[in-house]
Amino acid sequence: MNLQEYNAAVDQHADGLYRFALKHLRDEDQAKDVVQDSFTRLWVRLEGVDGSKVKSYLFTTAHHLIVDEVRKRSRSTVMEEKHEQLRWSEQEQPDLQAVLEAGLSTLPEVQRSVVLLRDLEGYSYDEIAEITGLNLAQVKVYIYRGRMALKEYIGSLDLVV
Amino acid sequence: MKLDRSTYEAWLLDRLEGRLSAAQERELDTFLAANPDLPTTDLDAALPTIDPAAPRHPDKAALQQIGDELIIALLEGDLAPDLQREVAQAIAKDPELSAMALRYAQVRIQGEGSFEQKNDLLRGPEEVPLPELQALLIAELEGDLSTSDRARLDELVRSHPEHEQERRAFAATVLHAPSIAYPDKDGLRREQGRVVALWPRLAVAASIAALLGLATWLLWPKTEHPVVPELAGFEQVKEETKGPATESMVEQPVEQDDAHEVPIPAQKDEAVRTPTLVPVQTEPRDKHLADNANTEEPSMEEPVLDQAEEAIEKQPLLAEVEEKPVPIDQGTAVVEIPDEEEELLARVDPSPDRVLPEREIPELSNALVQHLRRTVLNEQDSRPLDADDAVAFVDRGIQAVSGGMGGVKVERQGKRITRLHLRLGHDLGFSASRGR
Known part of the structure; x- marks a missing residue:
């Protein structure tokens, strides 16, 4: 990659990368850090990254950073999420997408990643497998389980019917 | 069957029906010849014959006399079709037979009640296992349905309308990308740069x-822990007091010098205050020394050494000072001695080399520091x-x-x-x- 391709990658993928991190971490500052770190690593390894695979490189880097962050966060109880879930349950008619995002936070991190990559970025199974380091069958299974869990989550709130 | 006098008639009937073999025929003839007393009637004449041209009942009117059996047989469905039709016609023509047939029909016991859960036992179209349905619905959502799977799912949803709700529930699990933009995209861009090795x-x-x-x-002035040279110098002076009687110790107070680097706290603890002792002549040689000597008004007759020893006892130990580098007391500061006084001291001191090196080192370092400041930092400052x-x-x-x-x-x-x-x-x- 060169300088122009790098800046083009910023224009094309920074927003998506930020959405991916934000939906995953639900923390704006941490999401910004993930985006900055991802592009910094891309800049450092600029000459070694193929321009056609820059999006995959960025999302792979972001995925690893997010997983590290989630694991650090899991060592401490995240009471904010508990409170947020409680708030959803107290509302009579919450927004479906908001509830869906709350349900997303209940998924294991790998399931969350594959569902987000699938829905937000429209990645194929192969691309998701490359980003997450899973094989094709695992990606399909995790998406299946994620869909099932999300359906159960929003189904319990009688939002669909 | 053994041929004897009780069974020979059966043998005769079998001969008439042609069931005997040639040997049995001969055996029967031998038996009849040996028993001439047995009647040998003509069996052919004794048996009745059936006219195949008249197979029907010879008297149809007699049927009406045994109507009960025929009517019951009719109701039970036991009659042959032709006879059933004839009996039914006869009943229809005769009111008595009709009434009789009605009574027999009314006495038939009718079944009462029904199995309420019968509908549960009914089988409709093919039941769909739930995992298969969910897998198909998710595959539909992900765009993974093959043509055959698509047909199968459509058929399942068509035959089970309740599955449409399941279909909508899965469709609702798709996240929509929000219109969120990274706020500091300009900060990520690079104007001109190159990849450098770190x-x-x-x-x-x-x-x-x-x-x-x-x-x-190396060049840092050793003023942060001045106790060490101070103590060493003090011990040196202490040894010198045992020498010639022309020298004595004069307690010289440390003057506050604003130009000095070491900050001197405003409040001084008398317990840690350490007088700085320098060797001087018994009589002051000039006015400056005389003024200094009169400032603290030490008694010339008092044993100054005792004061020094007391000061040593009051002074914190070296280890304590090293652990507490912050309190740099007035008494531990290096005394700046004017040059003219230094020359004077060098003249009167029989062994000036023992004292001067303690002051030459900081002066050398100060000179280097000033030089570095002047050449590197472009500053004119004499502080350490x-x-x-x-x-x-x-x-x-x-x-x-x-x-x-x-x-x-x-x-x-x-x-x-x-x-x-x-x-x-x-x-x-x-x-x-x-x-x-």
Whole structure:
């Protein structure tokens, strides 16, 4: 990659990368850090990254950073999420997408990643497998389980019917 | 069957029906010849014959006389079709037979009640296992349905309308990308840059920092722990007091010198106050020394050595001083002696070499410090080096190496460093801050 391709990658993928991190971490500052770190690593390894695979490189880097962050966060109880879930349950008619995002936070991190990559970025199974380091069958299974869990989550709130 | 007098008739019937073999025929003839008393009637004449032309009942009117059996047989469905039809016609023509048939029909017991859960036992179209349905619905959502799977799912949903709700539930699990944009995209862009290897610059920066740190440590005035030379000098003076009687000790108070680097606290603890003793002549040689000698008004007859020993006892131990570097007391400061007084002391002191080296070292270091300040920092300042000077040296060094694009910056809150920013070039910098 060169300088122009790098800046083009910023224009094309920074927003998506930020959405991916934000939906995953639900923390704006941490999401910004993930985006900055991802592009910094891309800049450092600029000459070694193929321009056609820059999006995959960025999302792979972001995925690893997010997983590290989630694991650090899991060592401490995240009471904010508990409170947020409680708030959803107290509302009579919450927004479906908001509830869906709350349900997303209940998924294991790998399931969350594959569902987000699938829905937000429209990645194929192969691309998701490359980003997450899973094989094709695992990606399909995790998406299946994620869909099932999300359906159960929003189904319990009688939002669909 | 054995042929004898009781069974020979059966043998005769079998002969008439042609069932006997030739041997049995001969055996029967032999038996009849041996028993002539047995009647040998003509069996053919005794048996009745059936006229095949008249198979029907010879008297149809007789049927009406046994109507009950025929009517019951009719109701039970036991009659042959032709006879059933004839009997039914006869019943229809005769009112008595009709009434009789009605009575027989009414006495038939009718079944009552029904199995209420019969509908549960009914089987409709093919039942669908739930996992298969869910797998098909998710595959539909992900666009993975084959043509056959698509047909199968459509058929399942068509035959089971309740599955449409399941279909909508899965469709609702799809996340929609929000219109969120990264707020600081400009900060990610690079105007002009090149990929640089990290380790050479780090190595250069570390080398510069190490050299400057070493130089700073070597040139740093030893005033932060002045007790050590002070004690050594004191012991030296103490030994000298045992020498010629022409010398005595005069307690000389340490004067507050604003130009001195070592800060002297305003409040002084008398317990740790240590007088600085310098060897002087018994009689003051000039007015300056006389003034100093009169300031504290020491008694010439008092044993000054005792005061010194007492001061040593009151002075904190070396280990304690090293553990507590902060309190630098007035009494532990190095005394600045005017040059003319120094010359005077050199003249009167029989062995000036024992005292002068203690002051030559800081003077040499001060000279080097001033030289460094003047040449590196472009400053004219005689105070000793401090931490800010060390940072300034490192900053200048990195600037020189990086062509003016690098440097180091330290932010403090009081004496506490809160942030350190090291910049090694246009696009390379490191920041470290103290955690919350």
